[in-house]
Amino acid sequence: MSSTSETRDFLWFLARLTIFVIVLRSFIMSPFNIPSESMQPRLLIGDYLLVAKWPYGYSRYSLPFSVPLIPGRIFASQPQRGDVVVFKAPPDQANDYIKRVIGLPGDLISVQRGTVMLNGQAIPKKQVADLVIPASANMVAASLKDGNPSPCYRVQFEEMTKNGRMCRYPQYRETLPNGKSYNVLDLDPDGPADDRETIMVPEGHLFLMGDNRDRSADSRFPAEVGGGIGLVPQQNLVGRAMISVFSTDGSAQWLLPWTWFTAARWDRIGERF
Template sequence: MNLQFILGNFALILFVAMVLTGIVWCLDVFYFARQRRAAADAALAAFDARNAKLSTEGIKVDNTSRQSIEAAILRQPTWIEYSGSFFPVIALVFILRSFLYEPFKIPSGSMVPTLVIGDLILVNKFTYGIRLPVLNQKIIDVNDPQRGDVMVFKYPDDMAQDYIKRVVGIPGDKITYENKRLTVNGQEVKYTALPDFLDEESPVYHKQYMEGLTGVPHRILNDEGKAVINIDQVKNFPHREGCTYTVDKFTCIVPPGNYFMMGDNRDNSSDSRYWGFVPNKNIVGKAFFVWMNLGSLGRIGSIH
């Protein structure tokens, strides 16, 4: 585990912070607070004894300082006070983002037009099963990813990076991509031409289609004149022996426990065509909602 992985794994940082603040909180509740209470009781007993003696000697005593003495002794040290205050907040955030929902920001245009740069999305962490935080080890099965799902996962070549693509192939599928059209298990995917899409980041126009991937229609983009795949950029990934490549076509058989991912911006996406399959252990969750885009509030809504 290197420094880059640690810095890129916010869940690990959050977990360490929760543990450290939790230890301080427990020590204060079960040890330091009792010590302060004992010290305060001793000081108050001495204060009361002194006042009682002065009273017997006919000297008027002032009891107004008794509360201030107690408050001063019982006051938490600053480092304990801050740790105790942060602990429940950090613990709540850790539980929410580890087991329920985690926010992400879209950094690239590989999923245009479904998702654009700057989209702030929510990812459901329990759709595909309950996983141990940090270790990302599944402990309870719920559902498996389905074709058409938009899924967040750990990039196989760098587990510190989170990627988002669309599930095109599930275990056992035979995926063929020819002339920029998908065929899944011998069944040609239906495409409906749509008006050209203007990519405002470039800005250029792309050919736009509605892709009916196993009953999950969604928009995809293609660029005329670009090759189906640049073979020189294909890596030697695990299970590559199950794939065949030519200039205008490739075919892959998805191995057990793995998924074939593609970006909706087909000619501008680094995906399973180039770096291989996504194993089950890399799954983070299913993207389902755009909750904010500061540049375009109209982007808010469900992800299809």
């Protein structure tokens, strides 16, 4: 076989591989990593997960670089309350965020003293065992970046144990009307979003919240770059969180290969949503 033929075959293989990857990431599933603490306790900084692209249909935001090839949303399906979704964050649709669906079109949502009110009824919120997690290297890095005094957000949540520096957070269990339950953190009883007036979710939009209620810029806040997201158009949905495939505490060093393994949080791999 001539070198020209080999080159042609190799380029054809690369072209087919590129098409396969584009189709896979656009219409089947794509990876997503967690950069912040907004979805603790379910998701930690350094978690990597797969996002299913088909559950809610497809829009331009399903495609790489949000190429405007799909008008509106096709094969659209509405999320369920409690779904954990990835979406393009308003107002500029420049970044992928991950939050939990709380309100659907037509729902009345308010927050009273940290309790979410859905259509006039409080979402049941029961205190459970504290969340205790290591103050990992990526939490330290995030706290320095945000200017927080502690990787545990506040020094009062820190404790030293025989296993090292830990964060202990008060944790609660919420249960939605459809029976879906999940844990949330409430770190500040008088946080800036613990009281919000009632709003109605308009058609084609969603009310989304982070599970770490005092560390999440979500639908409780107006949409502004670097701030809240307001009510999110369903067209902005990218997909539904499906399964955790890897997790690292941020302590790995490229020049020390064994740390690639010691930094992994193996017990978090395979967790489903």
